[in-house]
Each structure stands twice: as structure tokens, then as C-alpha cells.
Amino acid sequence: MLIENMFMAFHAIKANKMRAFLTMLGIIIGIGSVISIVSIGDTMRSMFTEIYKDVGLTQAYIYIGYWVDDVHQSDFFTLDDLDRIQEVFGDEIAYIDSNAFVSSKVQAGRTTMDFNFTGIDYNYIDVQPVTIVAGRYLNQGDILGRKKNIVIEEQSAINLFGTAEAVGKTFRTTIYGNTDEYNIVGVYRKEQSAFAALMMGSSGDKGTALIPYTILTWPNDYFYECHVFAREDVDLADFFTRLTAFIAKMKGRAPQDYYTMTAMDEMASVDSVMGGISAAVGGIAAISLLVGGIGIMNIMLVSVTERTREIGIRKALGARTRDVLIQFLTESALLSACGGLLGVSLAVGLVSLGGILFGIPVVIKPSIVIMAVSFSAVVGIFFGLYPASKAAKADPIDALRYE
Numbered sequence: 001m002l003i004e005n006m007f008m009a010f011h012a013i014k015a016n017k018m019r020a021f022l023t024m025l026g027i028i029i030g031i032g033s034v035i036s037i038v039s040i041g042d043t044m045r046s047m048f049t050e051i052y053k054d055v056g057l058t059q060a061y062i063y064i065g066y067w068v069d070d071v072h073q074s075d076f077f078t079l080d081d082l083d084r085i086q087e088v089f090g091d092e093i094a095y096i097d098s099n100a101f102v103s104s105k106v107q108a109g110r111t112t113m114d115f116n117f118t119g120i121d122y123n124y125i126d127v128q129p130v131t132i133v134a135g136r137y138l139n140q141g142d143i144l145g146r147k148k149n150i151v152i153e154e155q156s157a158i159n160l161f162g163t164a165e166a167v168g169k170t171f172r173t174t175i176y177g178n179t180d181e182y183n184i185v186g187v188y189r190k191e192q193s194a195f196a197a198l199m200m201g202s203s204g205d206k207g208t209a210l211i212p213y214t215i216l217t218w219p220n221d222y223f224y225e226c227h228v229f230a231r232e233d234v235d236l237a238d239f240f241t242r243l244t245a246f247i248a249k250m251k252g253r254a255p256q257d258y259y260t261m262t263a264m265d266e267m268a269s270v271d272s273v274m275g276g277i278s279a280a281v282g283g284i285a286a287i288s289l290l291v292g293g294i295g296i297m298n299i300m301l302v303s304v305t306e307r308t309r310e311i312g313i314r315k316a317l318g319a320r321t322r323d324v325l326i327q328f329l330t331e332s333a334l335l336s337a338c339g340g341l342l343g344v345s346l347a348v349g350l351v352s353l354g355g356i357l358f359g360i361p362v363v364i365k366p367s368i369v370i371m372a373v374s375f376s377a378v379v380g381i382f383f384g385l386y387p388a389s390k391a392a393k394a395d396p397i398d399a400l401r402y403e
Contacts (some may be wrong), residue, residue, distance in 0.1 A: 096227065108172075
């Protein structure tokens with residue numbers, strides 16, 4: 001019986017192809033929009049997760065709160081403070097530094113470039129792996145001796161010197177008012193997707209290099225932040241709560257005077273924003289589904305009117321009220337499900353094309369596709385219920401007299 005009803009429904013849709021397509025259009029747009037939005041949101045979440053994994057999910061920045069009025073120099077950090085923290089929490093800390101960072105112009109021969117210098121400790125490579133393509137990484141002697149040695153990023157070396165073979169070369173730059181000659185001891189490469197480079201603010205016009213963080217705390221050795229990577233097997237929430245309390249006590253402050261910004265918190269904020277945007281745009285797409293459902297109900301009412309004699313003949317030949325009801329509900333559900341399938345195809349095609357154009361892997365969950373097609377069928381049944389009920393209740397004698 002179901003197969004017969006589906007065959008009749010296909011025949012009815014085929015008989016009015018253009019009308020059926022226009023009826024399905026609202027469903028196509030609605031389902032296509034919903035799947036596109038959800039897939040783009042899932043793709044963005046996946047990519048942000050990869051970015052945060054790349055920069056380190058276990059890291060945090062701790063500093064005196066901006067809401068604290070009576071801030072003194074003693075509220076900031078020193079190298080001795082970092083040593084003390086390392087002594088107490090050494091088993092739970094993978095890496096610690098001052099999060100030192102400075103931008104400056106560098107000159108090599110006649111070439112001048114803007115550079116971003118990141119101050120690091122010798123074991124920074126353990127938490128932020130890079131490929132050393134020439135020379136070496138910064139070592140403990142460079143850090144403790146505040147040596148003016150640099151590890152330069154590969155493309156930056158090419159832009160500055162015209163070659164990646166930059167080990168042994170020098171450039172001049174001014175850091176904190178002191179102009180000195182800096183030696184290139186290594187060249188590194190860090191693989192990054194186009195999306196990650198965009199989000200991290202990478203620019204071909206600016207060079208990147210790693211420098212001993214002890215140079216960037218000179219001459220007074222005070223710095224604003226404490227930058228920590230916890231070990232991966234540590235309970236992050238508990239650890240950073242204890243660490244913040246320890247720092248506050250060490251500085252003679254209340255724990256609430258210090259702010260701890262973790263990568264997980266930032267990730268949660270991004271996810272919340274993405275979820276809000278998806279919900280808002282998804283709500284707009286849902287309106288399209290509603291309009292599509294109303295369109296199906298309208299066309300089905302027209303179809304019932306046009307096929308009044310057919311209904312009368314079927315009833316005269318013994319068709320029950322339930323048979324007529326199921327026939328029109330099947331047609332309505334099939335019409336909506338076909339619109340849903342076309343909407344899914346449109347969404348998958350557009351999202352996949354976008355992924356190819358931007359060179360990013362897209363996330364399209366099969367569960368969302370199945371749910372969307374099922375929901376479109378439910379929409380068809382819901383909005384087809386009234387027309388089907390009207391057809392089922394038609395009096396066969398009056399239906400046969402209908403002109």
C-alpha cells in the first residue's frame with residue numbers, strides 16, 4: 001500500500017514539475033541554509049580548535065587585574081618570581097616565561113624591515129615545536145648570558161637577506177632604546193594553514209624571530225605577565241586556581257586581584273560567539289522552512305481541489321477515508337523530502353566548494369544531513385495534514401458531481 005501511495009505521489013509531482021519545484025523552493029533554501037550554517041559553524045569550531053591546539057591548550061597568562069587601582073611595581077613579575085614558581089609547581093609546569101614581545105625595525109646592509117621579536121626560554125621548542133632548517137635553537141647559555149643571538153623564521157630570512165642560509169649573518173636593531181648587532185644562530189620553519197596564518201595575524205611584510213626572553217626584561221627585570229604551559233596530564237582548572245592563589249600570596253595580594261586568562265577560556269568564548277551567530281542565522285533560515293511549509297499546504301489545497309473527481313472515484317471504488325488521507329500525506333511528505341534532498345545537495349556542494357577555494361577542510365556531519373531530510377519530511381506531513389484531511393473527508397457523491 002505504501003509503495004502504491006509513493007508511486008501515485010511521484011506521478012502527481014511529475015505531472016506538475018514546475019509547480020512542484022516552485023513549491024519545494026522554500027524547503028530547498030531553508031534546508032540548504034540550515035546545513036550550510038551548521039557546517040560552516042562546525043568547520044570554524046574545528047579550525048579554531050586546531051589553532052588552539054597548535055598554540056597550546058594548556059597555556060595561561062597571569063597578570064594583575066585591570067580593575068585594581070593601587071598597582072605597584074612589586075605587583076609585576078621578576079625572573080626570581082618565575083624561578084620560585086618553577087620550584088613550587090615544577091612537576092605541573094611544562095614551560096614558563098615572561099611572554100616578552102617587542103616590535104622593532106632591523107637593518108641588514110641596505111635592507112630595512114619591521115620585525116616581531118618573541119622572547120623565549122631555551123625549552124620553548126618543547127611546547128611550540130618548530131623545524132630547525134639551519135643552525136640551532138636557542139640554548140640555556142643564550143638565555144642565562146643574555147646573548148644577542150637570534151633564531152629567525154625561514155621566510156623572514158629570505159626577505160631580509162635574500163636567502164634562507166642566514167646562519168652567521170647579523171643585523172642591527174634597537175630594543176628598549178639600545179641599538180646592537182644581533183647574530184643569527186638558527187633558521188626555523190613553522191607549518192601553518194592559510195586560515196591559521198590569517199587568524200594569528202601573519203604578514204609577509206613583517207619578519208618574525210625568537211630572542212632570549214632575558215634580553216626583553218632588561219634593564220629592570222620587571223615584566224607584566226607570567227606565561228605558563230601546564231603539563232597535559234594536569235587538571236587545568238585546579239592547577240591555575242592554585243597557581244593564581246600562590247602568586248597573589250607571594251605578591252601580598254588577594255587572589256581576585258590577579259587575572260588568569262587560559263587558552264581553554266578563550267576557546268570557550270569563541271565557541272559561544274560562533275554558537276550565537278549560528279543560532280541567529282539558523283533562526284532566519286527556519287523562517288524559510290516555515291514559508292516553504294505554508295507553500296506546500298497551499299499547493300496541496302489546490303491539488304485537492306483539482307483532483308476532487310479523482311477522490312470521488314477512488315471512494316466510489318471502495319477507498320477508505322484513511323487511504324485517501326495517507327495518499328495525500330505521502331505526496332506532501334515526498335514533496336518536502338525531495339526539497340530537503342535538493343537542499344542538502346546544494347548545501348554540501350557550496351560548503352565543499354568553499355573549502356576547496358579557501359584550502360580548508362570542511363566538516364559536514366552525516367547526522368545533520370539525516371536530521372535535515374527527516375525534518376523536511378516532517379514539515380511536509382505537518383503542513384499537508386489539513387489538505388489531506390480535507391480530501392479524506394470529501395463526500396464521494398459531491399466529489400463526483402464536481403465540475
